[in-house]
Amino acid sequence: xxxxxxxxxxMILGHARSPxxxxxxxPCDRSANGHNPLxxxxxxxxxxxxxxxxxxxxxxxxxxxxxxxSASLMTDAVKGLEREAIDRVFESVHNLATGKSTDGGDLxxxxxxxxxxxxxxxxxxxxxxxxxxxAALDSNATPVTTE
Amino acid sequence: MSATQLLPGxxxxxxxxxxxxxxxxxxxxxxxxxxATSQKPRAVIAKLVECYEQWNSNVHRGVHxxxxxxxxxxxxxxxxxxxxxxxxxxxIVFTRGATESINLVAQSFGRAQVQAGDEVLVTALEHHSNIxxxxxxxxxxxxxxxxxxxxxxxxxxxxxFASMLTPRTRLAAFTWVSxxxxxxxPVGDMCALARARGVTTLVDACQAVQHFPVNVQTLGADFLVxxxxxxxxPNGSGVLYGxxxxxxxxxxxxxxxxxxxxxxxxxxxxxxxxxxxEAGTPDYPAAVGLACALEWLNAIGFDAIAAHEQTLxxxxxxxxxxxxxxxxxxxxxxxxxVVSFAVxxxxxxxLATVLDRMGVAVRAGHxxxxxxxxxxxxxxxxxxxxxxxxxxDDVNALAQAVREAKRLFGL
Numbered sequence: 286x287x288x289x290x291x292x293x294x295x296m297i298l299g300h301a302r303s304p305x306x307x308x309x310x311x312p313c314d315r316s317a318n319g320h321n322p323l324x325x326x327x328x329x330x331x332x333x334x335x336x337x338x339x340x341x342x343x344x345x346x347x348x349x350x351x352x353x354x355s356a357s358l359m360t361d362a363v364k365g366l367e368r369e370a371i372d373r374v375f376e377s378v379h380n381l382a383t384g385k386s387t388d389g390g391d392l393x394x395x396x397x398x399x400x401x402x403x404x405x406x407x408x409x410x411x412x413x414x415x416x417x418x419x420a421a422l423d424s425n426a427t428p429v430t431t432e
Numbered sequence: 433m434s435a436t437q438l439l440p441g442x443x444x445x446x447x448x449x450x451x452x453x454x455x456x457x458x459x460x461x462x463x464x465x466x467x468a469t470s471q472k473p474r475a476v477i478a479k480l481v482e483c484y485e486q487w488n489s490n491v492h493r494g495v496h497x498x499x500x501x502x503x504x505x506x507x508x509x510x511x512x513x514x515x516x517x518x519x520x521x522x523x524i525v526f527t528r529g530a531t532e533s534i535n536l537v538a539q540s541f542g543r544a545q546v547q548a549g550d551e552v553l554v555t556a557l558e559h560h561s562n563i564x565x566x567x568x569x570x571x572x573x574x575x576x577x578x579x580x581x582x583x584x585x586x587x588x589x590x591x592x593f594a595s596m597l598t599p600r601t602r603l604a605a606f607t608w609v610s611x612x613x614x615x616x617x618p619v620g621d622m623c624a625l626a627r628a629r630g631v632t633t634l635v636d637a638c639q640a641v642q643h644f645p646v647n648v649q650t651l652g653a654d655f656l657v658x659x660x661x662x663x664x665x666p667n668g669s670g671v672l673y674g675x676x677x678x679x680x681x682x683x684x685x686x687x688x689x690x691x692x693x694x695x696x697x698x699x700x701x702x703x704x705x706x707x708x709x710e711a712g713t714p715d716y717p718a719a720v721g722l723a724c725a726l727e728w729l730n731a732i733g734f735d736a737i738a739a740h741e742q743t744l745x746x747x748x749x750x751x752x753x754x755x756x757x758x759x760x761x762x763x764x765x766x767x768x769x770v771v772s773f774a775v776x777x778x779x780x781x782x783l784a785t786v787l788d789r790m791g792v793a794v795r796a797g798h799x800x801x802x803x804x805x806x807x808x809x810x811x812x813x814x815x816x817x818x819x820x821x822x823x824x825d826d827v828n829a830l831a832q833a834v835r836e837a838k839r840l841f842g843l
Contacts, residue, residue: 289789293782293840302777324781325798325805325812347811349779350841404785 291400292407293350296358301350304357310343315424319346319417321409326352328414330421337367339422344414351407356414358394368422375415382411438732440740441823445732448473449821459791462829467611467639467770467817468795470664472725479724480666483717491716492690492707506716509723510706516726517656518647519673525706526719529670530638531561533657534605536672536709537634538565540685541655542603545632548574551600553631555580555588556807557610557617560800562636566605580606582807586613586762594625601631608646609639612801612815613762614745614770623652632678638662641726642819643741643768645734648673660718664819665725669718672709679705686711729820737820744818744827745771751831757843758834761813772799772813775834777843780814786837787814792829 310316310331319328328346332339342364344356355378363371374395380386382401389396401411438445446452451471454461463471483505489498491506507521514521527533542565546552552566556579563577570577578596581589597604604626608619619635626633634655637646642663648656655678660669674682684691684702688711693701702708729737748771752758757776775783784796795815798805805811816830 289786289840292785298841324779324796325802326781327811349781351782407781407785410781 288400288403292404294397294400296394296397297350297354297400300354300357304344304353306343306357306360308343308345310341313343315421317417317420317424319413319420321348321352321413323409324349326410326413328352328356328417330356330414330417332418332421338365339363339367339371340365342418344417348413349410351401351410352413355398355411358397359414359418362393362395363418371418371422375412375419378415379412382408440732440737440820441744446821446823448475450474450477452821456791456793457789462790462792462826464816464818464822464826464830465793465795466642466819466822467662467799467815469661469667470642470819471821472666473664473728475728476664476666476721476725479721480717483720488717490713502716505720506714509716509720512723513671513719513726516646516730517671517673518649520676522705523648523673523676523679525672525674525679525709526714527657527670527672528668528715529659529661530636530657531565531659531670533655533670533672534561534634534636535565536685537603537655537657537674538569540682540709541632541678542566542569543573544681544683546570546573546575546602549600550575550602551578551598552576553578553580553593553596553601553604553606555593555606555617556582556803557586557588557607557613557615558605558801558803559607559611559636559638560802562605562607562634563803566603575602576600579803582615582804584808585764586610586615586804586808587764588615588617593622597626597629597631599629601626601629603632603634605634605636607636607639609643609768609770610762610764610801610804611639611770612799612804612813613764613772614639614767614817615762615764616766616768619653620651623654627652627654639769642729643734644738654678660722660725663722663725664728665722666715666718668715669722671722674705676705679709682709684708684711688712690714732820740820741769741818741822744822744824745769747824747827748816748818748830751827752834755831755834755838757838761808761810770815770817772815774810774813775838775843778837778841780812782841783814783834783837786840787830787833790829790833790836792833794830 313331315332326348333341384402487501489502635653637658656673661667691711761772780796
């Protein structure tokens, strides 16, 4: 059961139960919707921008523990960051979650997503909030899906 | 071993399913995703091997010996399936599965019969495959898709089906058993009501054929569809039953070889039914495997199968109901095959991951029935679905795994 304990660490369960920055931003500068048709996870990301940097961020929707915790930790991690820095953080998270990298060195709390690497079917749950954030930054009008 | 000696759920019957020998995450496989697809007994697998080793050849074509044998096997399978369903041989069209069967009816019968202002009636319990083909047809024709509502228990609202049949209803399409909730619909009554109003019926029997006997005569359906892969038969097999007069009046759907009587560049004429609807080389090994699977089930006996599966369903409902924080989604009075449930504080996707690590395969999600989920106010459910080989050990493993998930989530 070790892999399960690695996946569902207290950090993940805590953020899934009490997500940070949960709700909407009204008004917001940018937003996007994301959807995982496989499991029905739906998420929306709302942004207020300060120049090129994210000044405020919120999300809402209904998802599994991995998706909700990923969104919660993501919103904490990207405040104040510009697009290029956000993409770099996401790449590191993605590499951890897919097992391409085992070094969560500078990721802080986001390093918890290394536990996803033993569950390839769940990688999309962790990455959906990030794809949705990227779509919001691009002000992509079409909903993002994981398929 | 002859199937006549096999008791549902017995070690001897389980031994007929080679896949049950394997382990998952170092635990014995507990397969409770039978409503998604069934596992295959040795007899069906052996039939496919026999085909490719003994008589593989294109059907309805060559004059050589192999083609003659392949055609005999293929048409023999059609006869045997027709007998099982109480149909005439000409009324059995082989398809790739229920989805293709429904699309065939929508695009052939539907396009010929449904005009602007007409109505197609479905129910809120349908699988996407019995919604989307009608949506496409209705949009194309300017017709209206109407939906019979369900109750919180997941049953059709009493009297709603009858009251929603109007003089404009051209076709009523409804499932026998809900794949998401397990609800058994009163399809015989529904067919009778529709027929009395002159409305053509299509019954989705995908979650029926493997659980109890299906006879199109006593049912009174105009069309009936199912997929082979859900009834212990090979992927790529499926059936459309259609009343002969209806099939004969319908235009062809796909064009190609085998469905024609003659072809010139000026004009082609059509083969007679059912071949008019079977363009191209069919998956004849799958069709033969399907006939084999139905006979394998008949040898065990549907009385024994239904009694066994009902025992497992009742035990599962009881085990889940007695657990704190576990809620059954859909509580139909008549249930077959499926138990859908939700655990407070655990998303179905997370639950299914924990169950999987304990060797228990279930489905988590919307079960290709998003409108059912929307109506009952849940984004997704966890679904355990049963077959002839499941036993009480499987029910206990499921309950134990749900308890373990609750512990892991601190619930």
